[in-house]
Amino acid sequence: MKHLNNEIGMVGQKYVCDYFKDKKINYWTNFNDNYNITDIVMQKDNSIYFVEVSTKRYTVKGGHSVTGKNKKQIDRYIDRQKIYGIKYFIVFVDIKKKEIYGNYLDNLLNLNYYNGKQFPETINCGGQEITFFNLHAMIKLQDLNNDQKEELSKLTLANKYHKNQLLIL
Numbered sequence: 001m002k003h004l005n006n007e008i009g010m011v012g013q014k015y016v017c018d019y020f021k022d023k024k025i026n027y028w029t030n031f032n033d034n035y036n037i038t039d040i041v042m043q044k045d046n047s048i049y050f051v052e053v054s055t056k057r058y059t060v061k062g063g064h065s066v067t068g069k070n071k072k073q074i075d076r077y078i079d080r081q082k083i084y085g086i087k088y089f090i091v092f093v094d095i096k097k098k099e100i101y102g103n104y105l106d107n108l109l110n111l112n113y114y115n116g117k118q119f120p121e122t123i124n125c126g127g128q129e130i131t132f133f134n135l136h137a138m139i140k141l142q143d144l145n146n147d148q149k150e151e152l153s154k155l156t157l158a159n160k161y162h163k164n165q166l167l168i169l
Helices: 005-022 071-084 105-109 146-168
Strands: 026-029 040-044 047-056 059-061 064-070 087-094 099-104 112-114 117-119 121-125 128-134 139-143
Touching: 005 026, 005 040, 005 047, 005 087, 005 099, 005 146, 047 064, 047 071, 064 071, 064 087, 064 117, 071 087, 071 105, 071 128, 087 105, 099 105, 117 121, 117 128
Parallel strands: 047 087
Antiparallel strands: 026 040, 040 047, 059 064, 064 128, 087 099, 099 139, 112 117, 121 128
């Protein structure tokens, strides 16, 4: 049985598309389960960008508000930028903060310090290397509206319940 993580991710991607519509930004989507294909292609200021969307709760590591992506994914985005000459824009739909935020990958990869801590930081988390970005390096795009908050809350609660049921079986 699958967890609802895929559905939660697709809902987050839909919210980003709604944001693009509201801002009159041209975009094309890929709504399927193929993780090797870019989520959204965006046209802004006469340029094309790949957009990757992650829907998650923000985390706190060492007292810092951060969010992260698998290092293998980041490396793949870097390679694709070189191959295609198209920049990546990384977007996070944050369930806990109830916001959508993001930044260009190149900006996120620039070393920066916040409260004496260097970012980005790559840490081995349960066998996966995760690259963490400080939330202060992100640009807030918008708050989630009440309907969006409610939908994500229901899915998140259902996912938690579903996972707990799987542990019982």
